[in-house]
Amino acid sequence: MLIKVRAFPEARENKVVEKSKDSFDVFVKAKPVKGLANLAIKQTLADYFKISESKLRLVRGFKQGNKIFEIK
DSSP: EEEEEEEEOOOOOEEEEEEEEEEEEESSSSSSSSSSSHHHHHHHHHHHHHHHHGGGEEOOSSSSSEEEEEEE
8 A cells, every 4th residue: 555645854743644545744853864754754654553664665755755655
């Protein structure tokens, strides 16, 4: 299953806001430096869906605000 994620790095708290069935806004405290925000987004999504981080994979948007993750 693929989900669309809009990333908001350097936020006040880590949280996920569901926009639709497959679209989410993810706020993370991490800065977008050396992939730290991507790791934080992955961790936040794993907590939200109550799955292991290994079941999530960033497919597209490594350096953009709009990302696509695959949930295995």
